[in-house]
Amino acid sequence: MTAAADASAGRVVRRSRDENLVRLLGMLIFVFVLMTILRPDQFATLADFNSMMRQFPEYGIMAIGMSLTMITGGIDLGVVGTANLSAIVAAKFLIGVVPPGAPPEQVVPYLVAAVAFALATGLACGAFAGVLISRFKIPAILATLGTQQLFTGIAIGVTSGRPQSRLPLLYSKIGNAEFLNFFPLSFVLFVVIALATGFLLSRTRFGAYLYMIGTNAKAASYAGLNNNSIILRTYMISGLLSSVAGLIMMARANSAKAEYGAPYTLQCVLIAVLGGIDPNGGSGKVAGVTLAILILQFLSSGLNMFNSVSNFYRDVIWGGVLILVLVFNYFLSRRSERRAVRKAS
Amino acid sequence: MFAPRRLLGRSEPWVFAAIVALAVLIQARSGQFFTGNNLVDLARALVVPALFSVGCMMVIVSGGIDVSFTAIASLAMYVTDKILLAQGYDGNVLLAYAMSAGLGLLMGALNGVLIAFLRLPTLIVTLGTASLYTGLMFGTFAASASDVPPAIAAHGKQILFTAANPDSGLTSTMPVHALILVGVLVLAFLLLRYTMLGRGIYAIGGDEAAAERAGFNVRAIKMVLYCFVGVLAGVTGIVRISMIAYADPSTMLGMELTVIAAVVLGGVRVTGGVGTLTGTILGVALMTILANSLILMGIPTYWSRAFTGAVIIIGTGVTARQTGLKRLARTLAGPAKEAQA
Numbered sequence: 001m002t003a004a005a006d007a008s009a010g011r012v013v014r015r016s017r018d019e020n021l022v023r024l025l026g027m028l029i030f031v032f033v034l035m036t037i038l039r040p041d042q043f044a045t046l047a048d049f050n051s052m053m054r055q056f057p058e059y060g061i062m063a064i065g066m067s068l069t070m071i072t073g074g075i076d077l078g079v080v081g082t083a084n085l086s087a088i089v090a091a092k093f094l095i096g097v098v099p100p101g102a103p104p105e106q107v108v109p110y111l112v113a114a115v116a117f118a119l120a121t122g123l124a125c126g127a128f129a130g131v132l133i134s135r136f137k138i139p140a141i142l143a144t145l146g147t148q149q150l151f152t153g154i155a156i157g158v159t160s161g162r163p164q165s166r167l168p169l170l171y172s173k174i175g176n177a178e179f180l181n182f183f184p185l186s187f188v189l190f191v192v193i194a195l196a197t198g199f200l201l202s203r204t205r206f207g208a209y210l211y212m213i214g215t216n217a218k219a220a221s222y223a224g225l226n227n228n229s230i231i232l233r234t235y236m237i238s239g240l241l242s243s244v245a246g247l248i249m250m251a252r253a254n255s256a257k258a259e260y261g262a263p264y265t266l267q268c269v270l271i272a273v274l275g276g277i278d279p280n281g282g283s284g285k286v287a288g289v290t291l292a293i294l295i296l297q298f299l300s301s302g303l304n305m306f307n308s309v310s311n312f313y314r315d316v317i318w319g320g321v322l323i324l325v326l327v328f329n330y331f332l333s334r335r336s337e338r339r340a341v342r343k344a345s
Numbered sequence: 346m347f348a349p350r351r352l353l354g355r356s357e358p359w360v361f362a363a364i365v366a367l368a369v370l371i372q373a374r375s376g377q378f379f380t381g382n383n384l385v386d387l388a389r390a391l392v393v394p395a396l397f398s399v400g401c402m403m404v405i406v407s408g409g410i411d412v413s414f415t416a417i418a419s420l421a422m423y424v425t426d427k428i429l430l431a432q433g434y435d436g437n438v439l440l441a442y443a444m445s446a447g448l449g450l451l452m453g454a455l456n457g458v459l460i461a462f463l464r465l466p467t468l469i470v471t472l473g474t475a476s477l478y479t480g481l482m483f484g485t486f487a488a489s490a491s492d493v494p495p496a497i498a499a500h501g502k503q504i505l506f507t508a509a510n511p512d513s514g515l516t517s518t519m520p521v522h523a524l525i526l527v528g529v530l531v532l533a534f535l536l537l538r539y540t541m542l543g544r545g546i547y548a549i550g551g552d553e554a555a556a557e558r559a560g561f562n563v564r565a566i567k568m569v570l571y572c573f574v575g576v577l578a579g580v581t582g583i584v585r586i587s588m589i590a591y592a593d594p595s596t597m598l599g600m601e602l603t604v605i606a607a608v609v610l611g612g613v614r615v616t617g618g619v620g621t622l623t624g625t626i627l628g629v630a631l632m633t634i635l636a637n638s639l640i641l642m643g644i645p646t647y648w649s650r651a652f653t654g655a656v657i658i659i660g661t662g663v664t665a666r667q668t669g670l671k672r673l674a675r676t677l678a679g680p681a682k683e684a685q686a
Contacts, residue, residue, distance in 0.1 A: 075468070138661045141410060141468050142605075142615050146657035149602060153651025160647050266476050269469060279466045315480025322473035323459065330463045 020276040024291040031295055035302035042305045050182060054252065056297040057190035058083075059264045060290075061245040063271040064197050065238035067289050070272050071201070072231055073214040073281025074133060074140030076238045080264050081151030082125040083246030087256035088155050090118035090247065091164035098168050107170045114171075118243050125151055126239020130232035148265070155258035165255035175251020186248045193241065198286035210234060214281025263315070270322045271296060273329075356612025356663075360627040364634060371638045378641075381508035382517035387633060392522050392588070393597070395629045396581040397604045398611075399533045400574035402625040405608055407570055408550040408617030409467035412605070413456060413475035414578040415597040420478045421448035422582025423486060426592040429494040438500040438587070445579035452478060453575015454568070461567035479598065488594035493586055501587035522584045529577065534622055542566060550617025603653055607632040610660035632656065 035043040042048060062079040069076040093114045098107055125147065132143040177185050201207035209230050212220040221227045250256045275292030277284030303314065372378040397414055404411040425445040434440070452474070459470045482488045493501075503521040510516070537543035545566040548556035557563050586592045611628025613620030635656070639649055 132658060132662065136662045138658070139615050142609065142657065142661045145602060145605070146654050146661065148654070149657060150651055150654025153648065153654050157645075157648040157651050160645075266472055269472060273469060279469050312480050312484035315476045316484055317480075319473045319476030319478075319480060323470065323477070326459070326465050326469065326473070327463060330465065 021285070021288055021291065024275070024288055024295065028291055028295050028298070031298045031302070035298055035305075039302065039305045043302055046182075048301065050184070052297050052301050053187040054176075054184050055301070056293055057184075057186035058245045058248045058252070058261065059267055059271075060190050060293040061193055061241050061248070062264060063268040063275075063289060063293060064193060064286065065241035065245075066268045067272045067275065067277045067284060067286070068197065068201075068210065068234050069140065069238050070277045070279060071210045071214045071281060071284050072234050073217065074231070074234075075144060075269070075279070076126075076129065076235060076242075077141065077144040077265055077269075078125065078129055078147035078151055079238065079242040079245070079268060080261050081148040081155070082122055082239050082242035083249060083264075084256065084258050084260055085125060085151045085155045085246070086118040086121040086243035087246035087250040087260075088159055088164055088258065089121045090114040091167060091250060091256035092158070093117055094167050094171065095164060102168070104170050107168045111168070111171055111174070115247060118247050119240060122239040122241075122243025122246070123236050124239070125242070126236040127232065129239070130235030133235065134228040134231040152258055159258055161258060163253075163255045163257040167250070167254060172251050172254045175248065186251070189244060189248070193244070194286055194290050201286060206230070206233075211282055214278075214283070216282075263318075266318055266322075267296065270318050270325075273322060274325050357621065357624045357627055360611055360624065360631055364627065364631050367631070367634055367638065371634075371641055375641050378638075380510045380512070382510040382513075382515050385508040385517040385519050387630075387637060388523060389517065389520060389588070390637060391629060391633045392520065392526050393581060393585050394600065394604050394607065394633060395526055395626060396529060396577065396584060397600065398608050398625050398629045399529055399622070400577040401601075401604050402608045402611075402613050402620055402622065403533070403537070403546055403570055404467070404574060405605075405613050405615060406550045406617060406620045407546045407567065408553065409460065409567075410605070410615075411456070411467065411471045411571075411574060412601050413452075413471040413478065414574055414581075414604075415599070415601045416475040416478040416482075417449050417452045417575055418578040418582035418585070419594055419597050420482045421445040421452065421579040422586050423482055423488050423491075423592055423594050424448055425579075425583065426491060426493055426497070426586060427486065429496075430492065434494050434496065436496060438496040438583075441494070441497055441500075441583050442580055445583045446576045447579070449575040449577070449579025449582070450572055451575070453572045453578070456575070457568040457571030460571060461564045475601075482594055490591055490593040493590060493592050497583065497587045498590050501590050520588055522588060525580070525584060529580075530622060530626070537622065542569060546570060547618060550614075550619075552618070602657065603632055603636075604629070606653060606657040606660055610656060615661055628660075 032044065062083060066076050066079055094110060098110050129144055129147045132138045133140050175185060179188055201210065209225055212223070212225060213227055213230060217227055249260050253260065271289060271292045273279060274295070275284065275289035277289065300314065368378050377383055400414055401411060422445050425441055425448065428444070429441060456471060456474055459465050460467050504518040505521055505523060507516050507518050537546065545556065545561040548559065548561050549563055549566060553563060585597055589596065607628040608625050609615055610631060611624035613625060636649065639646065639652065
């Protein structure tokens with residue numbers, strides 16, 4: 001392909017990304033309207049919105065972390081393991097040190113410490129995966145397939161597979177607090193993280209580096225980027241976000257367990273791909289990912305309102321939607337490629 | 346086409362040495378390793394993962410990765426089992442194998458179309474299809490552990506020989522399924538060694554663009570490969586349920602990671618192009634012995650998953666490092682050597 005064709009293909013990709021956002025918005029509205037028509041008395045009521053806002057932040061935050069790693073051309077399949085391990089570290093600490101029946105003002109410093117430990121665990125998990133990928137050059141898929149097993153395995157090992165409950169009441173009280181009596185803390189965290197990540201990707205040098213590495217790692221390194229350090233930091237961010245998700249799950253369930261949120265891994269991949277993150281790296285936006293999260297949540301909440309639909313159908317739907325989106329994107333990109341070639345010649 | 350022997354021969358001796366060391370260690374600690382029944386038990390435990398590993402190895406050699414083969418095996422065997430039960434089938438077990446293999450072929454073909462013709466990333470495709478197939482099994486077919494038709498149950502009781510432990514009096518039987526494994530291994534060996542298809546699998550894994558220009562039909566090769574993996578998974582599903590004598594839909598799920606770990610541990614290069622069946626089987630043997638010895642050595646089963654993860658990381662780390670070193674050596678040796686390699 002000539003340079004001119006390359007450049008114009010680049011433009012097409014850019015435009016098709018914006019088309020992608022419009023398409024996602026269309027899908028979102030479609031699912032919303034469909035569910036509203038099918039279940040007018042349950043779907044999209046205030047109570048329903050409130051319950052949805054409690055559900056999606058935990059996997060949404062993990063999906064944002066995974067999206068960052070996918071933009072660099074990698075993937076982080078270890079997000080759920082990291083989340084659970086972080087939560088278990090916090091839970092073990094709280095159960096171990098907080099005397100039962102302690103007054104709230106005495107518990108607060110412990111809570112702060114527990115959260116700090118969880119976040120540190122997330123960072124460490126991310127750094128571990130990042131080192132394996134950047135230093136040891138293990139393909140991200142295999143490295144994080146391994147870390148997912150390892151982190152979950154350690155979590156099972158230290159807890160003997162049992163849930164860690166009997167946390168101080170204050171933790172879930174704070175974790176489930178609502179702003180203005182409507183917006184759960186987890187939702188607020190999600191909004192803050194989505195905005196911050198969006199800013200990071202579109203307005204900072206680091207964000208631009210992620211796209212450069214994802215587009216062509218070798219070129220990025222010749223352009224003077226320290227790929228290893230950038231990749232390491234990306235996985236650390238993913239680990240940190242996973243630990244936030246773990247803390248949210250711990251507040252919602254009022255316990256921590258090694259096997260919480262097992263289906264979230266696939267769901268996060270699905271969200272990222274649906275949201276327009278190219279699995280080969282180099283493109284994607286947080287806005288798209290956020291829309292994908294909302295589409296999935298509407299779909300999932302809507303399905304919940306049909307008693308006859310077994311939970312296992314969700315696996316079918318997630319897997320099916322993932323493949324359909326991939327196929328759709330394939331034909332779409334072929335069409336725009338052909339258009340670009342026609343224009344260039 | 347094949348890399349020189351010194352490159353290929355690098356992992357297998359180490360894995361073999363690790364197996365020997367482990368065997369001696371377990372023998373020293375429990376005195377139970379080199380007993381007839383333990384060895385036969387190990388061989389018995391090896392059959393199913395080894396069958397899976399053959400397909401898994403071929404996919405990794407071609408530069409892809411497949412996490413859906415256990416889902417394919419589970420759905421194929423479950424549907425076959427249910428249909429045969431509903432029909433009150435009382436004939437030969439071969440029909441069960443044929444049905445399950447056929448269903449496996451269909452499911453593998455879906456992977457193949459998505460991967461070969463649409464060129465979609467293999468991990469994401471197979472994660473998606475794995476979710477689809479398990480969802481269908483538990484959702485549509487409301488799967489739960491079920492009986493097996495008499496033909497399959499009888500097939501499970503066919504044994505080659507029995508080994509007894511003179512001290513404890515425990516006996517273990519070598520199932521006839523070991524012959525299926527031998528047959529599959531011979532077939533895979535001939536396929537990889539003497540056919541253009543096999544050469545093509547190595548060639549695509551080494552460099553897809555180069556393979557295409559050298560005249561390999563990359564699409565056809567990938568399509569056949571994923572169909573083959575599907576057929577093999579279907580057969581393995583029946584092997585599994587006949588050996589345990591009931592059709593448990595979740596008995597194989599999750600095994601895919603251990604199998605991938607074993608294959609990678611056996612020296613199959615994760616970026617494609619390099620790997621041997623010998624290494625693969627040694628890798629599976631090592632993982633099987635490790636898994637069994639956790640029990641023999643009294644390590645709590647809670648830690649087995651952490652252990653799998655550590656093995657995947659160490660195994661892939663070592664092979665990735667070797668690849669890096671080799672590439673470095675080739676670069677240092679200059680372009681002439683590179684062309685040879």
